[in-house]
Amino acid sequence: MIRTRRAAAAKNLLRLLCASGLIMLMAAALNFVVDPLQIFRPARLFAAMYSQDSRMQNAGLIRSQDFDTVFMGTSLAIHFRQSDIDRRLGVRSLKLAMSGSNSHEQGFVLAAALARGAKRVIWEVDDWIFCDAPDIEANVYLPADLYRRNARGVASYLFSGAMARESAWILARSIPPIEPAVARLTTEALFKFPLSRVDDINTISPGSNVSEAYNANKTRAAFAHITDPVGSRFLAEGYDYDAMVRNFERDAAGLIAGHPDVQFDVYLPPYSILQWVAMRDASPSTLKIVYDFTAYVARRLTQFPNAKLYDFRAIREVTHDLSNYGDVIHHSPAVDLKVLSWLAAGDYVIGRTAPTASLDQLKAQVEAYRVER
């Protein structure tokens, strides 16, 4: 009796394992056919959909999009529209900016994009991206193997239930009778691929209230927050000059030197003056590290024939107008367009003969600025 039961159980165990394997294979097949990230081919059978999760989405964009220019940066560069970049700079761009990204992530993604033939890089560079740049293999948010498209990366993509859910959703959105209903139900809270246009990835939607998001009150409130006794502790977090230089050499200088045929247009973004004043008042040692580090970056980048450094940090009419900001660093879409204009016109380029001239201007502005209480 017990033996019969065990034999039946063994048979059932085998059935269960086989059926599980089959279901997983079916999910993998669905992911392969729909290919939400467009890793294997640009979307043809099904409507292309895009995710706001740029660390994941970029792996597919690099594979599926036509581009000659890459736009990289942190949240400071995330709201740019590719169509604006293309129009102002006369390029075919691909925006790969990632919120909160560090230099190692940016360097890794840029290298993957350059391997696909990009000839120009526009790179928004913040000093803090060089503070802490851990190994890419230890980064659980960036699917490095998917960028490399090795067996592990492809397997993790194909055998992903979350991706299979997205595939099924995209499949449903491609069936005409139910497409409108599915589209209405598509919300980012539940589905990771809610966008149908690549130009809309991480941009501010046209209907949103820009003046509510970017105004002087918010900027001053952010300043008050980061200079209070609790917030000011974070101002100095992770700043170590030697480590920053090491990370810069590995992730930026190394990449530029390794791609002599690619033009690198690096820019230091126009933070509000309050960002600098916060450091001046609450953490002067951090401010000195940032000054010293960016002086080093300026000297170093001007040595490369294929690199240009733009310094927008001391443009008073922008940085002193607090209504341009949502906090002490993040500028409005209007400033996005100004940045593109300056890049197009070649304004504020750092020269080899005076690499710290604009930094000296910034220092003077920071020194002179008095906060309205």
Place this chain on the structure above:
Amino acid sequence: MLFNSYPFIFLFLPVALLGYFALGRLGNLAPVIWLALASLAFYASSNWQFALLLLASIAFNYVVGLLLISARLGSRLRFAALAIGVAGDLLVLGTFKYAGFLAANFNAIFSTGLTVNILLPVGISFYTFTQIAFLVDAYRGNVARYALPHYALFVTYFPHLIAGPILHHRDMIPQFERAEAKRPDAHLILCGLIIFAIGLFKKTCLADGIQPLVALAFGPNTPSFDQAWIGALSYAFQLYFDFSGYSDMAIGISLMFGIFLPLNFNSPYKAVNIIDFWRRWHMTLSQFLRDYLYIPLGGNRRGRVLRYVNLMVTMALGGLWHGAAWTFVIWGVLHGLYLCINHAWNNYGPAIGPRHAPAADLAAFVLTFLSVVVAWVFFRADSLPSAITILSRMADPTQIIFGRAEMIAAVFVAVYAGIAWFGPNTQTIMGYDHRNRTVGEALGAWRMRPAFLYAGAAVLAFGILGIQQHSEFIYFRF
């Protein structure tokens, strides 16, 4: 190493099982040693230094346990040995878990600038409690002399080591000593695999699935009334499916080795009062706190007032056991208060007539659930002020957004509530009976119901497909 990871499912577990049953042919001891070594490897894979601490803790407690079991010591010396053993355990736990907390409070009062940063060894609360129970029972004369390999396996046994269930030596070591457990039993492996699959599905599909909605309340933005409720409810369900999923996985894995682990959850959100809730939620912790804290404090034997005091002390310490933060203490105190009110109601409250019983039961069920959700806000919040902010938003219906995203999220939460309130739990589905060591007695009927088997296969497949790269169990932190 996580249960919800490919290396564990496709490498560690099959190798551990194969080695265990292969060595089972050689005798009764070799598989025990193998499983203890495998468990140590499992633990050391995340941090080998902490494995040394675990080994030292086992050696210390085993030696103290031997002294207590030995009849040669006089009663005063035995008590001294117990005191040294328990104090040693609490000292290690206190150093690793509470030193930073104490330093932060000391600093807040005296502004000393003192900071202590000590990495918390995974599972230290669980293996410390397990061994304190062993020492106390040894002192009480309730422990037979155990062989070191069996004791070491009892502490390190990898299905429970990281996040419980909190095991009892009297339940586990006799099972480790049984020769039958060393022979593969396809029935137990099949049942264990399905229980594991259910747990994995709960974790990777249900708990991880609802996790993004938790940020509506506990994220960086101040929530509206609806967002605060959706986020708080989402956390209540995330925590339940996460932790009960882990417990199911532990039970399922252990069953494959022929070892029955105690149940840790019994549909806690179906509870109709707080006493009932604590008989259903983290049951092994409740039993531990009752047997080794509440009863030694006096329990209900010293009058009603002291009973309530004992309840409050037990629950406050239970809260502190979960984490070194005031939010956990408040959570524990709140539950202590709930329990006191519940006991007081039982003693002094009006009797409900049978006519009103269904309505009263429904009201009690709703009140219990809401009370638990309110307490979870303290449990989850980063700080007391943020918990207060969220709770104040939950109490302020003037601030409502309820846009499309909130509506869909509310539907999502309702589905989870439906599963938690009306769905059968794992032990009901599988007929798991820990006390009688039986499971899947209805297995014979499965041949007539292949749909059940294939549903199990689908649950396993979706559970594996749902594995994400960055998804720890919430209770790993405790």
